[in-house]
Amino acid sequence: MPEATITVEHLVKKYGDLTAVDDISFEVQSGEIFAFLGPNGAGKTTTVEILECLRPPTSGEVRVLGQSVTDRKGVEQIKKRVGILPQEFAALDRLTVEENLKLFAAMYDKSASVSQLIDMFGLRDKTKVRFTNLSGGLKQRVGIAASLVNNPDLVFLDEPTTGLDPEIRRATWQIINDLRKRGKTIFLTTHYMDEAQELANRIAIIVKGKIATIGTPEELIAKFGGEKLIVFKNGGDSLFGTLHRFFDNVSNVNGDVTIPYTDVRDLQVALSAMTERGIRAEMEIKTPRLDDVFLKLAGFRITEGGEAR
Numbered sequence: 001m002p003e004a005t006i007t008v009e010h011l012v013k014k015y016g017d018l019t020a021v022d023d024i025s026f027e028v029q030s031g032e033i034f035a036f037l038g039p040n041g042a043g044k045t046t047t048v049e050i051l052e053c054l055r056p057p058t059s060g061e062v063r064v065l066g067q068s069v070t071d072r073k074g075v076e077q078i079k080k081r082v083g084i085l086p087q088e089f090a091a092l093d094r095l096t097v098e099e100n101l102k103l104f105a106a107m108y109d110k111s112a113s114v115s116q117l118i119d120m121f122g123l124r125d126k127t128k129v130r131f132t133n134l135s136g137g138l139k140q141r142v143g144i145a146a147s148l149v150n151n152p153d154l155v156f157l158d159e160p161t162t163g164l165d166p167e168i169r170r171a172t173w174q175i176i177n178d179l180r181k182r183g184k185t186i187f188l189t190t191h192y193m194d195e196a197q198e199l200a201n202r203i204a205i206i207v208k209g210k211i212a213t214i215g216t217p218e219e220l221i222a223k224f225g226g227e228k229l230i231v232f233k234n235g236g237d238s239l240f241g242t243l244h245r246f247f248d249n250v251s252n253v254n255g256d257v258t259i260p261y262t263d264v265r266d267l268q269v270a271l272s273a274m275t276e277r278g279i280r281a282e283m284e285i286k287t288p289r290l291d292d293v294f295l296k297l298a299g300f301r302i303t304e305g306g307e308a309r
């Protein structure tokens with residue numbers, strides 16, 4: 001089997017007394033979008049910056065594209081072949097989009113065509129606009145374009161859509177998906193559940209410097225998401241009493257009556273009991289989502305801003 005694109009074994013990073021990354025191990029395979037999902041301060045940026053050879057590890061083994069991040073020659077090789085969108089992407093405010101991209105391209109011996117990048121990212125009518133005058137979404141788009149100037153095999157995107165409005169976030173997701181289709185391996189950090197669910201082939205959930213679990217979204221949901229539920233809105237005590245005769249596991253939370261959904265017969269039994277007794281209630285089937293996985297593993301949810309709640 002060929003070597004994984006990224007191999008991390010027992011990585012630890014300490015800042016003084018604080019252990020920001022606490023003995024984590026994982027692999028990223030070629031061609032996948034791998035998401036590091038966790039709240040603010042979980043150790044996401046610290047980990048990516050070690051993978052990008054921008055910070056030394058305290059201990060552990062890290063190999064990227066077949067090279068060690070602590071070997072000087074290896075670092076040179078890695079830097080040529082990776083693209084980086086840092087968490088706080090900044091370009092030169094007074095230079096135009098095109099001038100900025102040309103400046104980034106000039107840092108490499110071999111670079112992609114700036115003109116092609118401009119077309120690929122729909123920036124043609126913005127080429128002569130100064131960076132400072134772009135909207136947040138366009139700045140981020142220039143940032144992703146800039147991360148591709150050296151035609152990298154592996155791209156690190158550190159919170160690429162934080163602070164963007166929903167429509168622009170969707171457009172950015174499209175760009176990230178297109179990168180994967182063109183064969184890039186992508187390491188994405190995010191605190192957005194929907195982003196990880198939408199984009200990632202595999203997700204590592206990181207909490208307080210530790211990896212709580214790793215898997216495909218489907219695997220994580222199947223393993224930690226809990227059961228599917230049938231919920232009868234405002235079913236009340238009478239529905240609760242009725243269903244209790246047919247099901248062991250009925251709950252009544254603020255009037256919403258819930259039973260586990262294992263197969264369609266559960267639904268038939270519940271509905272015919274209700275019809276017989278003339279009980280009416282609105283119904284929905286609740287399927288577990290990544291949020292539920294996260295809550296189960298971490299014991300809290302993440303707010304829009306990335307805070308633990």
Ligand SMILES: Nc1ncnc2c1ncn2[C@@H]1O[C@H](COP(=O)(O)OP(=O)(O)OP(=O)(O)O)[C@@H](O)[C@H]1O
Nearest residue numbers: 015020038039040041042043044045046047191306
């Ligand atoms: N250079 C540094 N010196 C000291 N402590 C640091 C440094 N960089 C990060 N930390 C601390 O390490 C921990 C992990 O930070 P890190 O930036 O890796 O988290 P993160 O998951 O990227 O968070 P966010 O979602 O806010 O970007 C935090 O407690 C942070 O305060």
Ligand SMILES: [Mg+2]
Nearest residue numbers: 044045046087
């Ligand atoms: Mg960060």
